[in-house]
Every structure is written in structure tokens, then in C-alpha cells.
Amino acid sequence: MNYGDDFQRLSRYNRDKLGGRSLDWAAKPGQYKTYPPELERFELEKPDRNGGGPLYSLLQHRRSERNYKTAAVSAAGLSQVLWSAQGVTLRTEHHQFRTAPSAGGLFPIETYCIINNVEGFKPGVYHYQVPIHALVLVKEGNFGLELARAALGQKMLRDASFNLVWSAVIERSKWKYEQRAYRYIYLDAGHIAQNAALAAVACGLGSCQVGAFFDDEVDKIIGADGEREFSIYMTSVGVTH
Numbered sequence: 001m002n003y004g005d006d007f008q009r010l011s012r013y014n015r016d017k018l019g020g021r022s023l024d025w026a027a028k029p030g031q032y033k034t035y036p037p038e039l040e041r042f043e044l045e046k047p048d049r050n051g052g053g054p055l056y057s058l059l060q061h062r063r064s065e066r067n068y069k070t071a072a073v074s075a076a077g078l079s080q081v082l083w084s085a086q087g088v089t090l091r092t093e094h095h096q097f098r099t100a101p102s103a104g105g106l107f108p109i110e111t112y113c114i115i116n117n118v119e120g121f122k123p124g125v126y127h128y129q130v131p132i133h134a135l136v137l138v139k140e141g142n143f144g145l146e147l148a149r150a151a152l153g154q155k156m157l158r159d160a161s162f163n164l165v166w167s168a169v170i171e172r173s174k175w176k177y178e179q180r181a182y183r184y185i186y187l188d189a190g191h192i193a194q195n196a197a198l199a200a201v202a203c204g205l206g207s208c209q210v211g212a213f214f215d216d217e218v219d220k221i222i223g224a225d226g227e228r229e230f231s232i233y234m235t236s237v238g239v240t241h
């Protein structure tokens with residue numbers, strides 16, 4: 001079976017096939033994931049939007065770091081990495097734009113934060129609420145070991161201070177791009193994860209991107225159904241020195 005080849009071939013744009021499909025605006029999927037109001041919500045520290053290290057130096061110093069001390073990261077560090085990955089940077093009448101680009105401005109990627117050791121936060125699975133820069137506690141408990149097992153036994157996910165799981169809500173992108181949406185979600189996630197990695201360097205933290213994992217197991221940890229929403233990428237963040 002050559003699923004990858006099929007995916008690449010079937011999602012090609014061809015001049016003779018790209019007909020003028022009009023978009024059904026009434027059926028446009030919502031851009032944000034919400035949770036019942038009774039779940040605990042944690043405001044994140046106000047992000048620093050102007051400081052941080054110079055870009056070229058951050059690029060020079062970013063490296064995939066896999067050996068973390070089991071130490072706590074500050075709440076400010078967590079806030080800074082989340083905002084850099086997906087924070088809102090521009091609000092217009094009908095739209096909100098973020099730190100990372102997104103195909104068609106459709107923002108199909110959700111961010112979950114699996115906290116192992118962050119000052120002021122209990123360990124658990126949290127969801128990042130983009131428009132209000134806050135975390136909702138979805139499940140309390142230490143899921144670091146379970147996440148490491150789901151990631152083919154990569155221990156850095158257990159030792160990390162927190163891990164970010166990026167999932168795709170595919171309908172948001174399919175609404176416009178149909179099958180080609182599958183190409184774009186991975187590009188969106190790449191931009192987001194790189195922002196997180198550079199922010200980690202700016203905060204004096206180490207990070208590593210993670211693509212090797214058992215999909216079903218990670219989906220279960222974040223509470224995704226694996227079809228309408230599925231995990232596609234992760235980033236571990238921790239203390240290295």
C-alpha cells in the first residue's frame with residue numbers, strides 16, 4: 001500500500017481540474033475549540049510581545065535537546081512558549097491572526113499542553129484557549145510517562161517540564177481545500193512548532209520536536225477522536241542546565 005504516494009498524487013492541484021468551487025460560508029466550521037464552563041480555567045501570564053533575544057541568535061542556538069533535568073519551568077516561560085506558538089497578534093473585525101501563518105487563515109491546529117512540572121500549575125492535560133490566552137484543565141494527573149510510552153518510549157517526554165501536542169481539526173481546512181487540506185495541516189504545524197522551539201531558546205529552555213508516536217495513544221491522552229481531530233506533532237520543552 002502506498003498511502004503516502006496516493007495522498008501526494010490525489011491532493012495535487014491541476015489547472016484542468018481546479019474548477020471554480022464556491023465556498024459555503026454558512027457551513028464554515030468554527031475556528032476555536034471550547035470546553036464546558038465548569039472546567040477549571042487558568043489565565044496565563046501576560047506575554048512579553050516585544051522583548052526576547054535577537055532572532056538570528058535564537059536561530060543559531062536552537063538545537064533539538066533531549067536530556068532534561070526534572071525541574072520546574074516558570075509560569076512565565078510556559079506562557080511565552082504558548083503565545084509564541086499560537087498567540088493572537090492581530091484582531092480585525094471578522095478575523096484573528098496569530099504568530100504563525102495558516103493556509104487560508106483557517107487555523108486547523110489545536111494546542112494541548114501536557115504539564116509535568118510548571119510552577120503554579122498542577123500536572124495534567126490542558127487545552128490552550130487561543131483567543132483568551134488561557135489554559136483549560138481537561139484532565140488532572142501526571143501523563144508524562146504515558147506520553148513517553150505513546151512516543152515509542154522516548155523518555156524526554158517524561159522528563160520534560162511540559163509537552164505540547166498539536167492536533168488537527170481537519171474539517172476547518174477541508175471546508176475550503178478538500179483533500180489538499182492534508183498537505184496544509186502539516187505545514188501549519190511545522191510553522192507553529194518552530195515558533196515554539198525558538199521561544200524555548202529565548203526562555204533559556206531546551207525543546208525537541210517529536211513525530212514518532214502511536215497516534216491512537218496520543219489521541220486518547222488529549223481526548224481526540226482520531227477522525228475529526230487527530231494528533232499530528234508534538235514538542236517537548238524542558239530544563240537543560
Ligand SMILES: Cc1cc2nc3c(=O)[nH]c(=O)nc-3n(C[C@H](O)[C@H](O)[C@H](O)COP(=O)(O)O)c2cc1C
Nearest residue numbers: 062063064065066151154208209210211212213233
Ligand atoms: C518532523 C520531525 C519529527 C521529529 N521527530 C523526532 C522524534 O520523534 N524524536 C526525536 O528525538 N527527534 C525528532 N525530531 C528532531 C530531529 O531528529 C532533529 O531536528 C534533527 O536531528 C536535526 O537536529 P536539530 O533539530 O538539533 O537541528 C523530529 C524533527 C522533525 C522536523
